[in-house]
Amino acid sequence: MAKIKVxxxxxxxxKRPKQAIKLLSEGKSKDDILKETGMTVGVNQASFEVEEGExxxxxxxxxxxxxxxxxxxxxxxDPSSGNVWVDGQDLATISDKELREVRRKKMxxxxxxxxxxxxxxxxxxxxxxxxxxxxxxNKRSTKASSSLELxxxxxxxxxxxxxxxxxxxxxxxxxxALANDPDILLMDEAxxxxxxxxxxxxxxxxxxxxxxxxxxxxxITHDLDEALRIGDRITIMKDGAIVQxxxxxxxxxxxxxxxxxxxxxxxxxxxxxxxxxIMVRPETINAEKDGPRVALQRMKDTNxxxxxxxxxxxxxxxxxxxxxxxxxxxxxxxxxxxxxxENVPTVTPETxxxxxxxxxxxxQVPIAVVDEENKLKGIIIRSKVLAALSGNExxxxxxxx
Amino acid sequence: MELFPRIPVxxxxxxxxxxxxxxxxxxxALRSVIQxxxxxxxxxxxxxxxxxxxxxxxxxxxxxxxxxxKNYGLPLLVLFGLLFIENLEYWDDLxxxxxxxxxxxxxxxxxxxxxxxxxxxxxxVQRIFTPVLDLMQTMPAFVYxxxxxxxxxxxxxxxxxxxxxxxxxxxxxxxxxxxxxxxxEMIEASDSFGSTPNQKLFKVQLPMAKTTxxxxxxxxxxxxLSMVVIAAMIGTDGIGRQVYYxxxxxxxxxxxxxxxxxxxxxxxxxxLTQTLNKQx
Numbered sequence: 001m002a003k004i005k006v007x008x009x010x011x012x013x014x015k016r017p018k019q020a021i022k023l024l025s026e027g028k029s030k031d032d033i034l035k036e037t038g039m040t041v042g043v044n045q046a047s048f049e050v051e052e053g054e055x056x057x058x059x060x061x062x063x064x065x066x067x068x069x070x071x072x073x074x075x076x077x078d079p080s081s082g083n084v085w086v087d088g089q090d091l092a093t094i095s096d097k098e099l100r101e102v103r104r105k106k107m108x109x110x111x112x113x114x115x116x117x118x119x120x121x122x123x124x125x126x127x128x129x130x131x132x133x134x135x136x137x138n139k140r141s142t143k144a145s146s147s148l149e150l151x152x153x154x155x156x157x158x159x160x161x162x163x164x165x166x167x168x169x170x171x172x173x174x175x176x177a178l179a180n181d182p183d184i185l186l187m188d189e190a191x192x193x194x195x196x197x198x199x200x201x202x203x204x205x206x207x208x209x210x211x212x213x214x215x216x217x218x219x220i221t222h223d224l225d226e227a228l229r230i231g232d233r234i235t236i237m238k239d240g241a242i243v244q245x246x247x248x249x250x251x252x253x254x255x256x257x258x259x260x261x262x263x264x265x266x267x268x269x270x271x272x273x274x275x276x277x278i279m280v281r282p283e284t285i286n287a288e289k290d291g292p293r294v295a296l297q298r299m300k301d302t303n304x305x306x307x308x309x310x311x312x313x314x315x316x317x318x319x320x321x322x323x324x325x326x327x328x329x330x331x332x333x334x335x336x337x338x339x340x341x342e343n344v345p346t347v348t349p350e351t352x353x354x355x356x357x358x359x360x361x362x363x364q365v366p367i368a369v370v371d372e373e374n375k376l377k378g379i380i381i382r383s384k385v386l387a388a389l390s391g392n393e394x395x396x397x398x399x400x401x
Numbered sequence: 402m403e404l405f406p407r408i409p410v411x412x413x414x415x416x417x418x419x420x421x422x423x424x425x426x427x428x429x430a431l432r433s434v435i436q437x438x439x440x441x442x443x444x445x446x447x448x449x450x451x452x453x454x455x456x457x458x459x460x461x462x463x464x465x466x467x468x469x470x471k472n473y474g475l476p477l478l479v480l481f482g483l484l485f486i487e488n489l490e491y492w493d494d495l496x497x498x499x500x501x502x503x504x505x506x507x508x509x510x511x512x513x514x515x516x517x518x519x520x521x522x523x524x525x526v527q528r529i530f531t532p533v534l535d536l537m538q539t540m541p542a543f544v545y546x547x548x549x550x551x552x553x554x555x556x557x558x559x560x561x562x563x564x565x566x567x568x569x570x571x572x573x574x575x576x577x578x579x580x581x582x583x584x585x586e587m588i589e590a591s592d593s594f595g596s597t598p599n600q601k602l603f604k605v606q607l608p609m610a611k612t613t614x615x616x617x618x619x620x621x622x623x624x625x626l627s628m629v630v631i632a633a634m635i636g637t638d639g640i641g642r643q644v645y646y647x648x649x650x651x652x653x654x655x656x657x658x659x660x661x662x663x664x665x666x667x668x669x670x671x672x673l674t675q676t677l678n679k680q681x
Contacts, residue, residue, distance in 0.1 A: 076589050104595035115590035119608045129594035132604070180594070 001088060002049035003184065003216045004073065009046045009082035011068055011240075014039025017080040030239040042068035044240035045082065052183075055210060055217045057231030059224060065240035066220045070188050073218060074107050075099055086184070104133050108177035112189035114169045116161040122148070122172050123157035129180040140179075147179040148172075150209065167198040174206075178213075187219045191226065203230050224263060228252070228272050236260055248272060275356060276349035278388045279369045279378030284308045285336075287317055292328040292336055295320055306365050309340050314375045318342040319365055346370050349377055353388055360385050418548050428552050435558045438507065443500035452492050456483040466676045475672055482665040491640060491662045498629050498639035498666065501557055505564035505625040510618060513569045517576025517614070518602065527577065534570040542567045542628060546635050560628070560637030568624035575617025579610025615678040622674060626667050640666070 012020040012033075020039045023032070030041040043065045050056040060066045071077040073084055075091055084091045086106060091099065108129065116125050126147055130140035148154055151171040161169055170190060177185055191199045207230060210217065221227050227234050228248040236243045236251065236259075244256035252272055255261040283302050285295045287309045299307050299322050306321045318340040328339060345363040347356065349371065359367055366379040422428070447455070456479075463476040486495050520527040545566050549559035583606050591605040607614075629641035640659050647656030 071589070074593055076592055100595040100597065102595075103593055107593075109590070109593040111586050111590060113584075113586050115584075115586040117587060117590075117605060117608075119611075128591075128604070132594055132596045132600050176594075186593075 002085075003052040003087065004050040004218070005083075005085040006049070006073070007047050007083050007085075009043055009069070009072055009084060010080050011042035011065075011072055011077060012039050012080045013042055021081050041065075041240045042077075043072060043079075046237075046240075046242050048235055048242060048245055050216060050218060052216050053214045054232040055219055055230055057219045057221060057227040057234045058237060059221050059227040059234060060237035061222055064237040066222075066237050067188055068240075069237070070109075070186050070218060070220050073186060074103055074109060076109075104129065104180065106182055107184035107186055108180050108182040109186040109188065110170070110173045110177050110190040112192055114161070114166075114173045114193075116169055116172055116176075118161050120160075121157065122153065122159050122161070122164070125161065125172055126176045126179050128176060133180075143179050143181075144175075147175040150178060151175045151205075165198075166194050167202060170194060170202065183216055185215050185217045187217060189220050189222065192221065192223065199226070206230060236263065249277070273353040273388055274349060275347050275351045275353070275367075275369050275380060276378075278353065278356075278384045279349070279380050280384065282308050282366075282368075282376060282379040284310050284314075284376060285320075286310060286312055287336055287340070288312050290336070291334045292325050292339075295336060296322070296325045296329050299325070308344075308368060308376060308379065309336065310376050316344075316346070316368055316370050316374055316376045319344050319368075344368055347380070348372070353385065356380060356385050418551060422551065431562075432553050432558050435504065435508070435553075435561050439500050439504040439557050439561055443503050444496060447496035447499055448493075452483075452487050456480065456487070459483065463673065463676075466673070466680060475676055478672065479669055482669050486662045486665060489658050489662060491643070491659065494638070494640045494643055494659075495662065495666065497557070498626075498641060498663075501560055501564065501629065501632065501637060501639060502622060502625045502670070504557075504561050505568055505628070506618065506622050508561070508565050509569040509572050509621045509625070512565075513572035513617075513621070514576050514614065517573045517617075518580060518607075520573065520577040521580035521606075530573070534573055537566055538570045542631050543634075546631065550635050555636035557637050559635050560632030563632060563635075564625045564628040567628055568621045571620035571624065572614070572617040575620070576610065576614045579613030579617075580606050582613065583609040612678060615674065619671065619674045619678065622670050623667065626663065626670065629663065 010021055010024065012024075014020060014037065016037070017039070020033050020037055020041060023036070024041065024044055028036075030044065033039060033041055046069060048056075058066045058069060068077060072079050073086075075084075079092065086102060089102070091102065094102070117128065120128070123141070123144055126144040127140045130143060135143075145154075145157070148157065151174050153168060153171050153175060156164065156168070156172075161172065164172065170193075173190070191202045194202060203226060206217075219227075219230060228251075231248055233245060233247055234251050235245045236256075238259055244251060244260050246254075249272070251260065252264050255264055283298060283304065285298060285307055288311060295307055295309075299305065304322075306319050308319050309317045311317060320336060320339050320341070324339040325336075328336070344365065345359050346368045347359060347370075349369055351369075356367065360380065360382045366381050368376055369378045369380060371377055450458070460476050460480040460483075463479045464473070467473060467475050486492060516530065520530055542563065545563040546559070549563045553559040553562060587605055587609060588601070591601045596604065629637075629639060630644045631641075633639070633641035633645040640662050643659035644656060644663070646652070647659060
């Protein structure tokens with residue numbers, strides 16, 4: 001069962017939301033409704049599911065309704081129509097008291113501008129969520145301390161928020177959310193107020209924490225790079241509606257429509273794609289059965305000047321060049337082994353495109369992509385690296401179109 | 402102009418006041434409470450402490466407030482200002498005036514802060530009370546004296562009542578403003594952790610609004626002080642009465658002496674509350 005299930009969730013800001021909902025169901029756009037009725041559509045019939053333990057990124061430009069959507073998930077904003085189920089519990093029908101319980105135990109939120117209380121010390125800020133639950137002083141102090149340690153802020157307990165840098169303040173925000181030990185973290189543009197280098201550190205740290213904690217995280221951002229870096233799945237929103245849901249690679253490789261396409265145009269693809277996405281099926285010869293003649297013939301057939309040599313099990317041995325093999329055939333030799341160059345450039349399938357530039361520019365031969373057992377999975381030709389960067393010829397299953 | 406007969410607003414209000422007068426036991430209870438706070442609590446305390454000890458205590462308090470900023474102007478002001486009033490032999494009047502101001506301020510805060518909170522929570526309540534507060538502040542203060550005397554006779558009690566009506570609005574307004582100005586994100590943070598409305602009020606909204614509320618209380622104290630002379634017209638004792646007498650007798654010396662004492666008291670109260678506010 002999905003951790004969070006959202007079905008045709010709609011929020012209209014205005015006096016007569018029912019009228020707007022009717023127009024929405026007739027397929028009228030956000031702009032039409034604003035012109036006709038003066039009401040603003042915040043979220044338009046959004047449906048999706050968030051699985052347990054994943055980082056689910058909701059991304060869109062400002063005004064796309066993403067911040068409204070995340071507030072509908074913990075009912076900081078009441079929906080106009082539609083439902084949210086958390087662990088099968090319908091949030092729309094529960095009492096205020098039950099809602100408070102859900103907020104106290106199940107989900108915590110991290111805010112863009114941190115939302116720390118300036119008159120409380122760091123320790124007291126982190127304890128806030130526990131305090132409102134009525135947990136006694138000693139227990140909440142212990143929990144808050146371990147939460148602060150988790151985000152690397154041990155020793156700052158007695159400072160006040162304005163004495164800390166932005167990055168540190170957001171760590172406090174994160175520690176405060178984690179102190180309740182919720183299943184779900186809602187992060188509303190949590191890193192957007194930080195400068196780029198700090199932001200990247202925080203993203204890495206979040207991923208690291210996530211390895212340990214396995215929370216369900218709903219992360220809001222307007223930054224596609226950030227979405228691609230941390231998201232297990234990404235939802236793209238426009239005008240309050242969901243345009244596409246998919247893995248980062250889905251979104252990049254198969255944009256659902258022109259809007260998403262324009263969005264992903266500017267992405268730094270070198271950070272998203274890996275060797276696996278651009279490698280091609282290699283021509284190989286088997287050193288255990290093939291000799292120089294077979295090798296020469298295969299190179300002639302496929303019009304290449306060197307060929308990778310593997311064992312029968314596909315484990316990489318090295319590469320042979322056409323000049324050497326021609327000589328060997330000319331001298332009527334039957335063994336390839338003396339001509340194999342074992343010093344070849346290799347990368348793993350997970351190596352990002354970004355790191356392939358250097359290897360590919362210093363190597364005369366195609367790069368070998370090998371797995372952890374040294375089996376040859378594919379090769380990377382220099383022209384493919386450039387093609388992938390320019391946005392062409394990338395697929396997600398390793399076979400280039 | 403005969404088409405529209407004169408609207409008898411004044412008569413209506415008079416009838417209302419007379420009707421209110423029938424609720425004698427409420428008025429009696431109010432009078433006892435105010436009398437008790439002003440005379441039995443504040444005045445008794447202030448009168449029991451010998452003037453010199455009082456001056457030393459207040460100076461020490463002021464010195465404590467500025468211990469961090471090391472700005473010793475405030476304790477010096479308190480010390481020499483109060484010594485000056487004692488020297489002019491206005492000490493007995495001073496403590497009566499101080500009792501009046503403190504009582505009026507206390508009642509204003511006790512009523513004004515909850516009212517301000519209520520206004521902040523509901524736009525309807527805000528819409529209803531905003532014109533009432535405007536009226537309370539803009540109506541010439543003398544006008545309140547008439548029903549105040551009708552209800553409470555003469556003395557310190559009607560003085561306190563008239564002062565409360567005139568001085569309370571800033572506390573109400575600034576409490577309302579202070580709570581409404583708490584950043585949305587902090588309200589959301591408080592809500593998102595499952596706070597009850599009361600927890601949100603006492604743990605987040607009031608602490609966040611404290612500085613603004615205190616600015617309102619400061620204004621209330623200043624307005625209460627400004628009522629001192631007016632209250633003297635209905636027999637309230639204190640420095641105000643000296644000013645009022647001086648005007649009646651055309652006594653320049655007495656008028657200015659009493660006036661200067663009021664100014665010193667006003668400055669001391671203002672600076673003390675402002676410094677107290679910055680501390681918090």
